[in-house]
Amino acid sequence: MHLILMGPQGSGKGTQAGRLAPRLGLVLVATGDLFRRAIAAETALGHQIKAAYDRGELISDDLTVALVEEKLDELSAERALGTGVAGALYDGFPRTRLQADALDAALTRREEAISTVIQIDVPRQTLVNRLAGRRVCTICDTVYHIEFNPPREEGVCDRCGGEVRQRPDDTPAAIEKRLDLYELETAPLLAHYRDRGLMAVVNGVQAIDLVTRDIERAVKGTATTR
Ligand code: ADP
Ligand code: ADP
Ligand code: ZN
Numbered sequence: 231m232h233l234i235l236m237g238p239q240g241s242g243k244g245t246q247a248g249r250l251a252p253r254l255g256l257v258l259v260a261t262g263d264l265f266r267r268a269i270a271a272e273t274a275l276g277h278q279i280k281a282a283y284d285r286g287e288l289i290s291d292d293l294t295v296a297l298v299e300e301k302l303d304e305l306s307a308e309r310a311l312g313t314g315v316a317g318a319l320y321d322g323f324p325r326t327r328l329q330a331d332a333l334d335a336a337l338t339r340r341e342e343a344i345s346t347v348i349q350i351d352v353p354r355q356t357l358v359n360r361l362a363g364r365r366v367c368t369i370c371d372t373v374y375h376i377e378f379n380p381p382r383e384e385g386v387c388d389r390c391g392g393e394v395r396q397r398p399d400d401t402p403a404a405i406e407k408r409l410d411l412y413e414l415e416t417a418p419l420l421a422h423y424r425d426r427g428l429m430a431v432v433n434g435v436q437a438i439d440l441v442t443r444d445i446e447r448a449v450k451g452t453a454t455t456r
Contacts, residue, residue, distance in 0.1 A: 233319045233348065234347040238409055258319050364400055368392055
């Protein structure tokens with residue numbers, strides 16, 4: 231199964247992905263998390279992308295696709311070992327038409343295909359409020375909100391005890407820029423997947439648990455078993 235979560239920044243993709251991946255037995259492919267790791271670890275990739283990342287700009291399609299291909303190779307290796315991984319869950323990828331086409335090609339080469347694309351629907355004003363209060367664990371990427379979903383102890387991750395912090399790119403200016411980029415580059419992909427009959431829309435303005443429930447229902451209703 232290859233499940234894509236789509237929706238603007240703040241729609242809850244990361245929150246839902248963290249809950250759904252273990253429940254559905256999927257490997258999480260969250261390109262934003264992978265880029266943040268690379269920057270924190272000061273890898274060659276990290277140095278290459280830091281400036282664009284900090285400005286809230288998209289990383290080049292070449293680098294992004296290469297990173298995802300690496301994850302798909304890891305997935306194939308795990309499956310070859312007979313682990314129970316059922317597929318992958320994509321959060322924040324694809325964001326451009328070129329990335330979408332590259333993902334199709336990469337899956338076709340592996341004799342696999344996208345099962346379902348979930349669009350999490352949330353209006354823009356709600357997004358800005360959510361992003362301004364977002365906090366993220368620096369170790370395990372669990373997503374919190376200072377008001378809507380706070381950790382039990384302020385600044386400490388419930389799951390791993392890591393430090394929970396605001397992301398440096400969650401400033402008002404970078405948030406507006408990323409939302410504009412979403413409209414420009416990523417929103418057109420929704421029609422692309424809808425036309426292929428792969429899309430299910432879920433109402434993202436309800437309690438986190440209910441959004442998870444609706445996504446699971448949509449997955450069961452539409453997904454092929456590949
Ligand atoms: P948000 O959803 O708030 O933008 P993400 O964690 O998904 O946060 O992404 C953070 C940053 O990582 C983006 O602003 C961009 O620089 C980079 N990034 C993540 N995914 C992609 C992608 N698919 N293509 C290009 N850049 C990406
Ligand atoms: P995305 O990955 O799409 O950018 P996140 O999962 O990071 O979105 O969520 C953005 C912010 O909104 C986080 O602070 C998160 O805790 C909060 N959030 C996510 N889902 C909900 C929800 N259903 N109701 C209220 N707040 C939410
Ligand atoms: Zn953590």
